Amino acid sequence: MRKLLHPIYVRLTHWVNAATVLVMIGSGLQIHNAYPIVPFTFPSWMTIGDWLGGALLWHFAAMWVFTLNLVVMVVLGVFTGRYRLMLLPVSPRMVISDVTAALSGRGLHDPSGRYNAVQKVLYLGILMTLVVLVASGLALWKPVQFQGLTAAMGGFQGARVVHFAAMAGVVAFLILHVAMAILVPRTLRQMTLGR
């Protein structure tokens, strides 16, 4: 039997993360609609919770699952050595060389499951973005109790911009991530069954 590419904790935290991120984005867009920082509101098919009050209930419920899951995911990722093995080392030179390889038509997806430099950068980037989302979320939730954190983000309105920008980063990642999973369907099986 071949070794599992993704151990069970990776697959579980991945899908819990996927589900809660979607709830956080959908309810977050509805909350944003009450006083938008971009010059438009998001259509109702994108939002969760039928108005601001309902969306806040969803957002502040899903945040617990999302945050606890993120903590478990990152702690296990670091302490099992998986992040070091899968995501490091990475350097700008490796990224340039892998991008050049891709543009010249050589395949990027290593069948062994090893990540190329672009994937490493993207996965490290999404992890950091999720951490920024939690930090800016705390700054918005408790701007008096955690006023140092809120001040570091440029005050309450600054924290809204950081929170929104981080969300937009997650959406951009999601689009790419899902597109790649569709292009290489084997990855979907690997993330579900482990191999």
Added chain:
Amino acid sequence: MSFKFRNQTPPVDPQDLVKDAAKLLPDRSRRRFLGQITSLGALAALTGCDIVNGTSAEDALRLISDWNDWVQARLFYPGKLALTYPDSAITDPFPFNAFYPPDQAPKVNGERWQLYVEGAVQDRRHWTLADLIRLPQETQVTQHICIEGWSAIGKWTGVPMHIFLQRIGADTRRKYVNFICADRYETSLDMATALHPQTQMTLRFGGEALPRPYGFPMKVRVPTKLGFKNPKHVVQISITDDFVEGFWERRGYNWFAGL
């Protein structure tokens, strides 16, 4: 003076939003959900908002909201002060926000107005505006943060609530301070927040008598809470263990709403 008026009117037909929200629920509760909402249609039209109501999802979300109240009460540190700002940072004009437009703000006669004190207090005598003006006054320039996402800095002057509670001999072991307002608005504070040094029974705004849209003759300024926990046109204060959900809390806003 111009006021920015915001209310909760969704950008699309509320019924469409309801149908979308219902798609997230399992079939059985979807029927219940839509049924409930139809019967609440009149209320929804009146307030410009809908309620996630009567479903198992709703019940679960409310339970987690209660849990969030508990967590926030523990995160609340009584000695932690909200930031104060210089006068130059004051937002002018200051946004108006209520469940009605500014011209419908209650017209309270300052001469005849009395503040009723109820519940666990030693002295139940009513307070006139002149009585309150004679108590020690404090001025704060703090940030008001609305649950909708906007924020504004204002200058409020009034009686620190802990001084007033001491004067009336309030039993501060009770859990809540409940407020009833001239516009029938209601909300309530946990005792720890009511005793916070910056929680204020406000009589003046921007250096002048509290203007009508901002809560004449008295509002409660709570810089450690979201804006909807800052009741305007207050007519009654109760010191009690009886939990009373406020106007917005009944519609789904989190009760503690601490900043």
